[in-house]
Amino acid sequence: MRIAFIGLGHMGAPMALNLVKAGHDVVGFDLVEAATVAAREAGVAAVDSAVEAVGDAEVVITMLPAGRHVIDAYGSADAPGLLAAAPPGTLFIDSSTIAVDDARAAHELARAAGHRALDAPVSGGVVGAEAGTLAFMVGGSDDDFAVAEPILAAMGRRIVHCGGAGLGQAAKVCNNLILGITMIGVSEAFVLGEHLGLPNQALFDVASNASGQCWALTTNCPVPGPVPTSPANRDYRPGFAAALMAKDLGLAAEAIASTGVDAEIGLLANAIYQRFADGGGAATDFSGIITEIRATSGQGAWT
Numbered sequence: 637m638r639i640a641f642i643g644l645g646h647m648g649a650p651m652a653l654n655l656v657k658a659g660h661d662v663v664g665f666d667l668v669e670a671a672t673v674a675a676r677e678a679g680v681a682a683v684d685s686a687v688e689a690v691g692d693a694e695v696v697i698t699m700l701p702a703g704r705h706v707i708d709a710y711g712s713a714d715a716p717g718l719l720a721a722a723p724p725g726t727l728f729i730d731s732s733t734i735a736v737d738d739a740r741a742a743h744e745l746a747r748a749a750g751h752r753a754l755d756a757p758v759s760g761g762v763v764g765a766e767a768g769t770l771a772f773m774v775g776g777s778d779d780d781f782a783v784a785e786p787i788l789a790a791m792g793r794r795i796v797h798c799g800g801a802g803l804g805q806a807a808k809v810c811n812n813l814i815l816g817i818t819m820i821g822v823s824e825a826f827v828l829g830e831h832l833g834l835p836n837q838a839l840f841d842v843a844s845n846a847s848g849q850c851w852a853l854t855t856n857c858p859v860p861g862p863v864p865t866s867p868a869n870r871d872y873r874p875g876f877a878a879a880l881m882a883k884d885l886g887l888a889a890e891a892i893a894s895t896g897v898d899a900e901i902g903l904l905a906n907a908i909y910q911r912f913a914d915g916g917g918a919a920t921d922f923s924g925i926i927t928e929i930r931a932t933s934g935q936g937a938w939t
């Protein structure tokens with residue numbers, strides 16, 4: 637298919653390249669010239685204007701930093717953008733991680749301009765983008781999903797249709813709410829164990845085979861040793877950077893506020909990760925939160 641790929645950053649460039657490898661006719665664009673040039677060198681035909689990229693497209697995929705970038709790039713009557721430049725009936729797939737409300741607004745804008753739209757955020761990070769093993773969570777109509785699924789399959793391994801407009805973003809935000817909360821819980825448990833004299837390996841051996849079992853423990857274990865591939869074994873090099881966890885929990889907090897859900901622990905997890913990211917932890921893996929919990933735990937009542 638003729639696909640325009642807008643946003644050739646850490647995620648977008650390797651995703652676009654996987655579409656090229658799958659035989660699609662891909663034209664890329666990024667606002668930053670260096671990203672356009674790098675994508676071109678990697679094998680993606682990249683052009684110097686968004687209008688040129690989408691002019692002949694059947695599908696437009698956006699992979700941009702935040703909701704405002706997506707809404708701005710789609711354009712408005714005052715400042716025409718991608719929607720005005722694309723042929724009528726183009727399928728717009730936004731794979732950026734953005735607020736559910738922004739995703740729904742993007743769907744509305746696309747529909748009003750005579751196009752079709754899906755939100756299709758991903759998990760799996762840069763490693764998954766490069767390997768073509770991303771997980772896609774998709775919101776939109778059955779018909780549009782049917783068109784998108786084989787395209788997304790060139791970039792990912794698991795593609796789940798979650799429901800209507802915005803529900804891909806909803807699934808992403810809810811999953812990462814679980815992940816943020818469980819990582820803090822696992823980290824607090826390890827630090828409490830340390831203060832009680834319990835070896836990390838012993839807690840791991842018990843909890844990983846008991847009701848404490850979860851991904852944060854058994855795959856991304858925040859202490860070095862029990863899971864040799866976890867970021868804790870390489871000084872918390874990401875992995876999944878704490879800045880991205882803070883971003884995603886911020887989106888969860890927005891959704892919590894707009895729905896009025898009583899999600900006390902989720903809001904607390906958001907505050908904890910924002911503080912960690914702002915205090916210098918942004919570029920470390922999100923499991924590095926354990927270092928802050930240790931640092932602020934003092935000597936404890938056990939001394």
Ligand code: NAD
Binds near residue numbers: 642671699700734
């Ligand atoms: P990035 O900052 O590396 O890339 C974004 C690119 O978009 C940049 O190159 C920027 O120049 C470009 N851009 C911004 N506005 C534009 C516009 N109007 N037109 C064209 N290009 C524009 O970010 P990334 O790490 O690739 O992440 C992209 C999205 O994917 C984010 O929403 C992020 O939350 C999400 N995500 C990232 C990861 C990850 O591990 N990096 C994992 C899952 C999801």
